[in-house]
Amino acid sequence: MKETCYCPQPRDVPATDSQSLDSSEREGEAESEQSSLFSGLLLLLLPLGGDGTVNGTAAPQARTSSVRRRALSFENGGSPDVHIGSSLLSPIVASWRRTSHLPPPAPRIFHPPSSCMSAVPCFKCQSCYHHHLQDLCRKQLLLIGENHISIAMLPVIAVHGGAGHIPKERAEVSCAGVREAARGGYSVLRAGGSAMDAVVEAVTMLENNPSYNAGRGSVLNVKGEVEMDAIVMDGRTLASGAVSAVRRVANPVQLARMVMDKTNHLCLTAEGASQFARAMGIPEVPEESLITDYARMRWKKNLAPDANPVECQMGKMGTVGAVAVDAEGNIACATSTGGMINKMEGRVGDTPCIGCGGYADNKVGAVSPTGHGEAIMKVVLSRLILFHMEQGKSAEEASDLGLAYMKERVQGLGGVVTVDPKGNWAARFSSLQMAWAAVQNEQLHYGLYIGEHFTESACEPS
Amino acid sequence: MKETCYCPQPRDVPATDSQSLDSSEREGEAESEQSSLFSGLLLLLLPLGGDGTVNGTAAPQARTSSVRRRALSFENGGSPDVHIGSSLLSPIVASWRRTSHLPPPAPRIFHPPSSCMSAVPCFKCQSCYHHHLQDLCRKQLLLIGENHISIAMLPVIAVHGGAGHIPKERAEVSCAGVREAARGGYSVLRAGGSAMDAVVEAVTMLENNPSYNAGRGSVLNVKGEVEMDAIVMDGRTLASGAVSAVRRVANPVQLARMVMDKTNHLCLTAEGASQFARAMGIPEVPEESLITDYARMRWKKNLAPDANPVECQMGKMGTVGAVAVDAEGNIACATSTGGMINKMEGRVGDTPCIGCGGYADNKVGAVSPTGHGEAIMKVVLSRLILFHMEQGKSAEEASDLGLAYMKERVQGLGGVVTVDPKGNWAARFSSLQMAWAAVQNEQLHYGLYIGEHFTESACEPS
Numbered sequence: 001m002k003e004t005c006y007c008p009q010p011r012d013v014p015a016t017d018s019q020s021l022d023s024s025e026r027e028g029e030a031e032s033e034q035s036s037l038f039s040g041l042l043l044l045l046l047p048l049g050g051d052g053t054v055n056g057t058a059a060p061q062a063r064t065s066s067v068r069r070r071a072l073s074f075e076n077g078g079s080p081d082v083h084i085g086s087s088l089l090s091p092i093v094a095s096w097r098r099t100s101h102l103p104p105p106a107p108r109i110f111h112p113p114s115s116c117m118s119a120v121p122c123f124k125c126q127s128c129y130h131h132h133l134q135d136l137c138r139k140q141l142l143l144i145g146e147n148h149i150s151i152a153m154l155p156v157i158a159v160h161g162g163a164g165h166i167p168k169e170r171a172e173v174s175c176a177g178v179r180e181a182a183r184g185g186y187s188v189l190r191a192g193g194s195a196m197d198a199v200v201e202a203v204t205m206l207e208n209n210p211s212y213n214a215g216r217g218s219v220l221n222v223k224g225e226v227e228m229d230a231i232v233m234d235g236r237t238l239a240s241g242a243v244s245a246v247r248r249v250a251n252p253v254q255l256a257r258m259v260m261d262k263t264n265h266l267c268l269t270a271e272g273a274s275q276f277a278r279a280m281g282i283p284e285v286p287e288e289s290l291i292t293d294y295a296r297m298r299w300k301k302n303l304a305p306d307a308n309p310v311e312c313q314m315g316k317m318g319t320v321g322a323v324a325v326d327a328e329g330n331i332a333c334a335t336s337t338g339g340m341i342n343k344m345e346g347r348v349g350d351t352p353c354i355g356c357g358g359y360a361d362n363k364v365g366a367v368s369p370t371g372h373g374e375a376i377m378k379v380v381l382s383r384l385i386l387f388h389m390e391q392g393k394s395a396e397e398a399s400d401l402g403l404a405y406m407k408e409r410v411q412g413l414g415g416v417v418t419v420d421p422k423g424n425w426a427a428r429f430s431s432l433q434m435a436w437a438a439v440q441n442e443q444l445h446y447g448l449y450i451g452e453h454f455t456e457s458a459c460e461p462s
Numbered sequence: 463m464k465e466t467c468y469c470p471q472p473r474d475v476p477a478t479d480s481q482s483l484d485s486s487e488r489e490g491e492a493e494s495e496q497s498s499l500f501s502g503l504l505l506l507l508l509p510l511g512g513d514g515t516v517n518g519t520a521a522p523q524a525r526t527s528s529v530r531r532r533a534l535s536f537e538n539g540g541s542p543d544v545h546i547g548s549s550l551l552s553p554i555v556a557s558w559r560r561t562s563h564l565p566p567p568a569p570r571i572f573h574p575p576s577s578c579m580s581a582v583p584c585f586k587c588q589s590c591y592h593h594h595l596q597d598l599c600r601k602q603l604l605l606i607g608e609n610h611i612s613i614a615m616l617p618v619i620a621v622h623g624g625a626g627h628i629p630k631e632r633a634e635v636s637c638a639g640v641r642e643a644a645r646g647g648y649s650v651l652r653a654g655g656s657a658m659d660a661v662v663e664a665v666t667m668l669e670n671n672p673s674y675n676a677g678r679g680s681v682l683n684v685k686g687e688v689e690m691d692a693i694v695m696d697g698r699t700l701a702s703g704a705v706s707a708v709r710r711v712a713n714p715v716q717l718a719r720m721v722m723d724k725t726n727h728l729c730l731t732a733e734g735a736s737q738f739a740r741a742m743g744i745p746e747v748p749e750e751s752l753i754t755d756y757a758r759m760r761w762k763k764n765l766a767p768d769a770n771p772v773e774c775q776m777g778k779m780g781t782v783g784a785v786a787v788d789a790e791g792n793i794a795c796a797t798s799t800g801g802m803i804n805k806m807e808g809r810v811g812d813t814p815c816i817g818c819g820g821y822a823d824n825k826v827g828a829v830s831p832t833g834h835g836e837a838i839m840k841v842v843l844s845r846l847i848l849f850h851m852e853q854g855k856s857a858e859e860a861s862d863l864g865l866a867y868m869k870e871r872v873q874g875l876g877g878v879v880t881v882d883p884k885g886n887w888a889a890r891f892s893s894l895q896m897a898w899a900a901v902q903n904e905q906l907h908y909g910l911y912i913g914e915h916f917t918e919s920a921c922e923p924s
Binding site: 237238239240242244245263264265266267268269270271272273275276340343344345346347348349352353354355356359373374377378379380383384387409410 | 699818
């Protein structure tokens with residue numbers, strides 16, 4: 001985005017002026033054939049660029065630059081959020097389709113302050129957004145009428161690297177891994193890949209990273225062996241694939257996707273899953289290649305009679321997962337884990353259990369959780385959060401409600417990454433920490449502690 | 463219940479007349495200290511006895527006797543159902559506690575017809591319920607004030623023997639098995655057993671019955687082997703136990719309960735589950751003892767290249783399950799299955815997946831489903847139905863909504879048995895048939911086809 005501000009003074013544009021914005025010659029004019037429908041309504045503009053802008057529903061207490069604080073202040077200065085029905089939305093969508101080859105965004109609408117009915121102050125020059133917006137329009141914005149502005153919030157991806165207590169010496173590498181995975185998934189989305197492609201890519205990267213409890217780096221069961229669980233779900237069709245207690249595969253998430261794509265089942269377990277992997281030509285890897293010294297050290301430590309594997313599960317390293325919405329509005333989730341440390345042989349946790357270890361529905365959103373698997377299962381956490389979203393809660397509110405319920409009802413801690421079809425995302429957790437990262441509008445967001453929210457350009461190296 | 467009617471003519475009882483009903487000497491008087499609170503309200507009386515009475519929310523188009531039709535006509539003759547808040551309910555509960563050692567029922571309240579403000583016509587003598595009710599009161603009814611009557615609808619159990627298409631030659635044996643299992647579970651409840659004891663007893667009986675696809679009688683996987691799934695869930699604590707792809711145990715449901723009771727996990731799979739069974743002293747049974755000639759015949763038939771195991775899964779024999787509410791208001795569910803016919807080795811269906819193959823929550827109710835497992839999983843059917851109940855739908859409405867959604871969204875057919883904490887139950891299915899049975903108030907209800915609802919005394923032999 002250009003740093004220069006092109007904003008002119010506010011001016012009147014006739015309400016009947018109906019011109020598309022598909023060429024630079026028409027800059028300065030606005031399509032407003034439907035503006036009467038929206039009088040008094042302003043589609044929220046989230047400012048773009050490298051100034052640390054965040055999605056309003058993302059994480060709490062973001063560390064903001066002064067520019068960003070001003071923008072947020074403007075966002076929150078209007079009247080309460082207004083939900084629009086399909087009768088109001090359809091003209092916006094129709095207009096978008098005439099002016100863009102991209103799928104229409106799902107706009108968030110705010111009542112503008114009364115002083116801003118014909119022009120909205122620019123967060124850079126405090127003048128108006130007029131020209132500025134039309135510059136952005138050709139990139140990611142929708143401009144309908146003088147005051148009706150929406151941002152294309154898609155595609156988006158959010159990933160997590162497990163909830164729990166991450167020691168300082170592992171914090172940096174844990175954060176770096178999720179940032180890299182979020183960038184990896186986003187690059188798939190940018191290249192036109194599907195949400196499913198993106199979440200599998202991100203989770204594969206995390207499985208290959210020995211810093212997480214998934215794939216290489218998995219915790220060991222009571223016998224010192226690696227048994228892994230994974231799930232994927234496609235929000236278009238509610239198709240899903242999962243594997244449980246699978247051994248000697250490098251990337252259980254890819255095997256889970258093959259269960260979805262190549263069988264008429266949803267879940268394969270143990271030796272049956274291994275047989276399927278062989279049939280699919282997935283190479284069997286030596287178990288040793290999946291075991292890190294750190295995992296073996298923790299396994300030995302937890303063989304002590306007074307050890308508490310449930311507590312230990314919530315520390316150090318965690319389950320990994322991702323949720324994404326692609327440019328076409330399709331939603332997917334993926335989760336992968338080595339499970340609970342020193343678990344019994346054959347223990348299956350929440351991860352491969354649809355609705356618990358993940359859920360994705362194009363109509364509602366997607367969730368990938370992490371935390372104490374048995375607690376997540378008892379409350380069917382992922383589906384629970386999406387039910388709250390179906391009841392009108394935002395991704396952030398619903399995630400908080402689900403996690404609070406899990407804490408209150410079954411004394412379980414954990415975390416989630418959540419998206420809705422509009423591209424609103426949330427990374428929320430009730431544990432002390434959760435390594436998370438998200439990418440939207442070329443911005444990388446990440447954090448580890450509650451309330452922590454850093455941003456940087458998605459193009460910058462980690 | 464006595465057949466003779468003792469109803470006197472209507473009479474006035476002072477609103478301050480506060481006497482308990484804990485002795486026969488006080489027969490004819492009524493505790494009515496709170497009656498002013500309820501003026502205009504009548505707690506619904508469901509008539510008891512061997513005359514075919516059914517729970518109003520049970521199954522559709524019950525085949526009723528003339529007596530029962532009259533009773534239902536009365537039930538439906540008043541104003542619409544009224545939900546009462548805790549401020550109205552608490553005096554009822556307090557009164558109940560003074561007069562009964564049983565936990566208070568959750569009453570359903572109707573506005574009485576205006577002509578019945580001081581006396582309600584008896585469905586037998588068309589006079590009033592007064593004495594009649596007090597006779598019932600010592601058994602199962604709560605009488606507060608002159609006109610405030612509630613029935614103790616607990617305990618209750620409902621079981622199913624699978625949804626699908628059951629050929630005529632197997633229909634009778636299929637119905638007989640579920641009736642026997644419902645009676646077995648109910649006898650546990652009558653003896654003071656918990657809802658969990660009851661559902662495990664009922665499902666164990668169905669597993670031992672070779673007419674169902676669970677335990678002995680399980681369908682075979684593509685290799686001709688038996689791999690079984692089972693789940694139990696305790697609505698008090700949301701504790702659950704499950705096994706998946708387990709072999710050579712006679713009663714997977716009992717092993718699932720042991721996973722809940724004896725481990726800190728919720729699910730064990732395959733060889734890990736078998737190891738746990740051995741550690742618990744559960745004898746390993748020969749695989750041949752679980753395989754019926756019928757199961758082997760179907761397996762061979764479905765090895766044909768043009769066979770459709772998904773279609774076949776929905777026929778002939780099905781998953782079994784039960785839901786129950788005990789006298790203390792605790793709720794449980796259990797489900798057990800041999801899975802999908804000619805499934806891949808290691809295929810895990812909905813049954814051991816919490817929220818899909820069963821869910822129980824004392825605050826909401828319980829569901830045990832049957833049908834196409836992969837479809838049930840995609841919509842997380844059991845939890846979905848309970849979400850509808852949390853939103854105010856009855857057990858029947860919620861079951862129908864869940865099944866309709868599954869049919870519409872993922873083209874899946876199936877069925878469920880559902881209970882709520884008040885003891886309202888439903889047996890609903892979108893498939894052609896589902897063998898089901900329920901026992902409440904000494905009455906056995908059962909059916910096979912849509913709209914079919916027979917009743918008989920629970921004491922009668924099948």
